[in-house]
Amino acid sequence: xxxxxxxxxxxxFGKTEVLKGVSFTLEKGQVLAIIGSSGSGKTTLLRSLNFLxxxxxGEILVGGKQLFSAGVKYTDDQVRENRLHFGLVxxxxxLFPHYNVLExxxxxxxxxxxxxxEENKVTAMHLxxxxxxxxxxxxxxxxxxGGQQQxxxxxxxxAMHPEVLCFDEPTSALDPELTGEVLRVIKGLKGExxxxxxxxxxxxxAKSVADVIIYMADGVIExxxxxxxxxDHPKSxxxxxxxxxxxxxx
Amino acid sequence: xxxxVTLQLLDxxxxxxxxxxxTLAFSLPLGLIVCFGSMSxxxxxxxxxxxxxxxxxxxxxxxxxxxxxxxxxxLFDLPAMPRFTATIVAFAINYACYFSEIYRGxxxxxxxxxxxxxxxxxxxxxxxxxxxxxxxxxxxxxxxMSNEVITxxxxxxxxxxxxxxxxxxxxxxxxxxxxxxxxxYTGAFYLLFNGGLTLLxxxxxxxxxxYRG
Numbered sequence: 420x421x422x423x424x425x426x427x428x429x430x431x432f433g434k435t436e437v438l439k440g441v442s443f444t445l446e447k448g449q450v451l452a453i454i455g456s457s458g459s460g461k462t463t464l465l466r467s468l469n470f471l472x473x474x475x476x477g478e479i480l481v482g483g484k485q486l487f488s489a490g491v492k493y494t495d496d497q498v499r500e501n502r503l504h505f506g507l508v509x510x511x512x513x514l515f516p517h518y519n520v521l522e523x524x525x526x527x528x529x530x531x532x533x534x535x536x537e538e539n540k541v542t543a544m545h546l547x548x549x550x551x552x553x554x555x556x557x558x559x560x561x562x563x564x565g566g567q568q569q570x571x572x573x574x575x576x577x578a579m580h581p582e583v584l585c586f587d588e589p590t591s592a593l594d595p596e597l598t599g600e601v602l603r604v605i606k607g608l609k610g611e612x613x614x615x616x617x618x619x620x621x622x623x624x625a626k627s628v629a630d631v632i633i634y635m636a637d638g639v640i641e642x643x644x645x646x647x648x649x650x651d652h653p654k655s656x657x658x659x660x661x662x663x664x665x666x667x668x669x
Numbered sequence: 670x671x672x673x674v675t676l677q678l679l680d681x682x683x684x685x686x687x688x689x690x691x692t693l694a695f696s697l698p699l700g701l702i703v704c705f706g707s708m709s710x711x712x713x714x715x716x717x718x719x720x721x722x723x724x725x726x727x728x729x730x731x732x733x734x735x736x737x738x739x740x741x742x743x744l745f746d747l748p749a750m751p752r753f754t755a756t757i758v759a760f761a762i763n764y765a766c767y768f769s770e771i772y773r774g775x776x777x778x779x780x781x782x783x784x785x786x787x788x789x790x791x792x793x794x795x796x797x798x799x800x801x802x803x804x805x806x807x808x809x810x811x812x813x814m815s816n817e818v819i820t821x822x823x824x825x826x827x828x829x830x831x832x833x834x835x836x837x838x839x840x841x842x843x844x845x846x847x848x849x850x851x852x853x854y855t856g857a858f859y860l861l862f863n864g865g866l867t868l869l870x871x872x873x874x875x876x877x878x879x880y881r882g
Contacts, residue, residue, distance in 0.1 A: 469789050495794065503791045513786035516882030517804050526800065527790035561881040579790055 420483055422447040422614055423583055428477035429489075430463055437463045438474065439638035445583070445631070448612045452619055452629035452646075456661065459635040461618045465585050468616070469507045470498050481505075481582055506581030510588045512568040514560040514575070520547065521556040524575045533579070546574040550604050566597030570604050577608070584608070586617040602628075622665055626650055634658045674843065674851045681839025682858045685825040688756055688835065692821060695761035700768030707773055725766040731827050734759045738831040756828045764821060771813045775806035808877040815870035819863050 421444035430438040438460045445451050453461045466472040468479065470487070479487040486501040487493075493501070514523050524543040529536050547553045550570040560568055569589055576584060586605065590598035602624045608615065609628055619625055625632060625646065632649040634642040634657075642649055642658045653659045706718035725733065738755040741747040750758070779802050787797035826837045840855040 471785055471788065499788075499791055499793060502789055505789070507785075507789040509782060509786065511782055513780075513782035515783065515786070515801055517808070517880050527787075527792055530796050530800065531791055559880045575790070 421445060422449075422482060424478070424480040424483075425464075425468070426478040426480070428464065428467055428474045428479070430460075430467060430472060430474045437638055438467070441477075441635075441638075441640055443633060443640060443643060445614060445616070447614055449630040450609055450613075450615045450617065450628055451631045451633060452617045452625035453633045453635060454619065454622065454625055454661075455633075455635035455641075460638040461635050462587055464635070465507065465587050465616065465618055468583070468585060469505045470502050471507075503579065504582045506576035506579055506584040508569070508572050508576050508584070508586045508589050510591050512560075512565070512572045512592070514568055514572055516560050519557050519559050520552065520563070520571050523560070523571055524578050527575075528578050531579075539578075543574070543578055546577055547571075549607065550574050551600075564597060565593045566600045569593065569601045573601075573604055573608075582614060584613055584615045586615065586619070588618050588620065590619070590621060622650070622662075634661065636661070670848070674848070674854065677842075678836055678839050678851060678855060678858060681834060681836035681855075682862075684833070685822075685828075685835040686862075687753075688760060688825040688828055688833070689822055691757045692760040692764055692825075693818070695757065696764035696768055699761060699765035700772055703765050703769035704772040704776070707769060708776070722766045722769060725763055726770075730759065730763050730824060731830050733763055734827060734831050752831050752833050755831060756833050760821075760824070760828075764817070767817055768814075771810050771817065772806065774813075775810040776802060778809055779805055805882075811870065811874050811877065815867070818870075819866055822863055822866065823859060 423445040425444070426442050428438050428441045429436070441460070441464055443451075453464070455461050463472055467474045474487070474489055476489045477487075478485060478489070481504045486504060515526065518526060521540065521543055524546060525536070525539045528534065528539040528542070533539060534542070544553060544556065547556055550573055552567060552570055552574070555563060555567065555571075560571070563571065569592075573586075573589075589605065590601050593601065598621065602621065605615070605617065606624075606628050617625070617629070627646075629646055632642075632644060632646050633640050634649060634653075634655075636657050642653060642655045648654075649658065650662065653662060703718060703722065706714055707722060709715045709718070734756065737759045738749060738752065742749045749755070783801055783805070784797055787801045792800070825835055828835050829838045836855045836858055837852070840852040843849075843851040
């Protein structure tokens with residue numbers, strides 16, 4: 420059974436229909452990369468999965484359990500619990516500037532009593548080692564480069580052990596020379612058998628790390644398949660044009 | 670004459686200090702409640718609070734003191750509050766309204782991403798506000814807050830309009846004895862106390878400078 424099932428998600432902002440019925444499934448341990456030009460609805464889809472947007476129609480299931488169904492009224496506590504199935508790494512990191520690196524990671528686990536404060540700290544240090552920042556545990560976000568901040572943000576999201584970890588253009592706010600370190604960390608997570616969804620403009624990264632590629636255009640999934648299928652043998656004319664555009668611009 | 674005058678002025682200053690401290694103790698938390706009201710998504714409440722803040726900030730504190738002390742008796746034939754209590758009520762309401770606007774400015778300056786980061790980590794609204802938003806707000810509002818607090822020190826002198834004894838009154842009482850200088854001398858008390866507050870706020874701002882953003 421698929422870990423994540425997304426069924427017919429629709430979302431409009433005012434008169435603009437951003438998602439026009441998006442459905443897909445994702446198996447446990449798979450990495451899904453979502454590509455597409457800006458305005459295609461990628462970010463809205465990711466925000467819907469994290470309950471930062473409420474879709475107008477559709478359903479979201481994780482492990483067969485329905486977390487969202489349009490029209491159902493959810494209490495704040497229900498939404499909060501549903502969110503715990505997902506993690507989100509933002510384009511602009513959104514670290515808490517008044518907490519140091521370690522506190523950024525342990526804040527939520529401590530407040531939600533995931534484990535004892537000592538254990539949460541051990542887990543956080545372990546995560547920091549994995550993202551290569553154990554030596555910066557006491558630094559404040561402003562003292563870090565963008566790439567380092569994003570790696571802390573990844574560790575922070577990971578510390579809550581979400582079943583599906585989402586990345587919203589994790590390298591778009593970074594200088595080109597800093598994207599590599601972040602992409603390497605995400606690649607490293609894949610080995611840990613994590614289920615991930617990455618919205619990205621990094622085609623080479625998508626190709627090398629993803630098991631499934633979704634190309635979105637105008638609020639629908641224009642094409643979905645393995646990297647080979649989508650990148651090397653695109654069926655849709657739109658996909659071809661999009662990928663062509665990418666090759667030309669580089 | 671210097672020592673007895675100083676002692677009497679200290680006596681008056683102690684009364685001013687009580688008004689100052691009690692006003693802060695009540696208006697700082699009350700301001701947060703007013704602030705939540707003025708940011709409420711429930712528009713009738715929001716409109717009501719906004720209107721209330723407009724009235725309080727738009728009329729003199731001196732007038733509010735008079736109305737709160739004499740109003741209940743004149744309008745409804747109710748027994749008057751003790752003068753000191755009426756002073757604290759008027760000051761607390763007045764300052765809560767000013768503080769609420771400072772809080773609101775601070776809260777609205779916090780980026781949406783900070784709330785969202787807390788939300789996706791599964792934190793409750795209360796946890797997001799008290800652990801993520803409020804600490805950052807406190808740093809950002811330090812400068813306007815120090816302004817208001819210093820103004821409050823001087824505003825305590827308005828209490829005498831409803832015959833609450835305080836330092837200006839103490840100084841003025843010497844005029845009947847033919848002494849004018851004690852009135853000017855009261856200024857030194859304000860200056861010294863506000864000097865101390867300025868140093869204190871400077872120290873807090875420096876303490877909060879351990880991070881940027």
